Amino acid sequence: MFTRQRPEAQTKPQEARARFRGGLVTTTSGWSHGYVQANLVSVPARHAIALRRFAVRNPRACPLLDVVGPGRYWTDLAFGADLRRDLPAYQVWSKGALVAERSDVVDFWGNDLVTFLIGCTFTFEPFLERAGIPLRHLEQGANVPMYRTSLKCLGARRFQGPVVVSMRPLPAAMVDRAAAITMDMPYAHGAPVHVGRPAAIGIRDLDRPDFGDRVALEAGDVPVFWACGVTLQEAVVKAKLPFAITHAPGHMLITDRRAKISGTGEVRVIR
Incomplete structure (x- = not known):
């Protein structure tokens, strides 16, 4: 499988x-x-x-x-x-x-x-691989890059903070397929929250992730961002x-x- x-x-x-x-x-x-x-x-x-x-x-x-x-x-x-x-x-x-x-x-x-x-x-990554979608961080032997964004969470008492996202570079032609697969896995964060321009969600430099490792884009790749569970950790740290x-x-x-x-x-x- x-x-x-x-x-x-x-x-x-x-x-x-x-x-x-x-x-x-x-x-x-x-x-x-x-x-x-x-x-x-x-x-x-x-x-x-x-x-x-x-x-x-x-x-x-x-x-x-x-x-x-x-x-x-x-x-x-x-x-x-x-x-x-x-x-x-x-x-x-x-x-x-x-x-x-x-x-x-x-x-x-x-x-x-x-x-x-x-x-x-990480739960949905094998499903992407099964569909023939490459995972650059695994190809490059790296941890997935994660970034703080300008997207804001809904707060609860002292717990506030930004949405943290993970980024996977995907060939542009495969983005819709990846979104369709992950949309049906809401317990693993579901569909991407953003595709394309990092600056639109407050990420200044893809080469400088807040967590994880830098991952290089291949020719024809676009950055695809999913919500990340480190969001909860960030809320705890900020509190x-x-x-x-x-x-x-x-x-x-x-x-x-x-x-x-x-x-x-x-x-x-x-x-």
């Missing part, structure tokens, strides 16, 4: 998580084809209601897959997973400042942390919470849930 050119594409989620728990640090784009990937954001419980409201108000950027109650580090989306150890890389924040980058956060975990799992565009844990951009939780084209046009929680 999916391409087999990279061994990690065929790695089962449990095996991938075991490798990350063992210390492998890598971006998860191209891993475990056919399975849903998720962003992670953990905040003190007293901020969870407002942060959930922020996510619900901004479903394109923050499609909720699961909300894990205080202190828990497991989810029904991934059997046996340990949310403290099974992502390749984490970031720890205090009052808006990055204070640590770790391959696990066991020592930082607290009993009052509520964890949000948010959909990721300057006393403490928060997030995934490192591009380093996701690989779940056991099969990715599907829904055809509903609606954002829904995956159970």
Whole structure:
């Protein structure tokens, strides 16, 4: 069903998580084809209601897959997973400042942390590949580039901020096909939010992403932008919470849930 050119594409989620728990640090784009990937954001419980409201108000950027109650580090989306150890890389924040980058956060975990799992565009990439649509960041061995934009989220109490987007250069003739495929995967951010001129959404220089790596456009490519789950992380950082844990951009939780084209046009929680 999916391409087999990279061994990690065929790695089962449990095996991938075991490798990350063992210390492998890598971006998860191209891993475990056919399975849903998720962003992670953990905040003190007293901020969870407002942060959930922020996510619900901004479903394109923050499609909720699961909300894990205080202190828990497991989810029904991934059997046996340990949310403290099974992502390749984490970031720890205090009052808006990055204070640590770790391959696990066991020592930082607290009993009052509520964890949000948010959909990721890495989920739909195998479907694009199956349709013959090239993914330049994988061709170039890079993390997908991500940018803050001038697009504004709907706020919720102290949580405010811009929409963050990921960018994939696509051949112009393939943009409509890519949009049609991803539109039916709202739990993975759905259709692109913008195609073409980066300046129209406040991006000054494609060669200087805010997160991830620079990716070069090939002749005939146009930049295509999808909403990105790092939007939720940005809202948490801007809120300057006393403490928060997030995934490192591009380093996701690989779940056991099969990715599907829904055809509903609606954002829904995956159970």
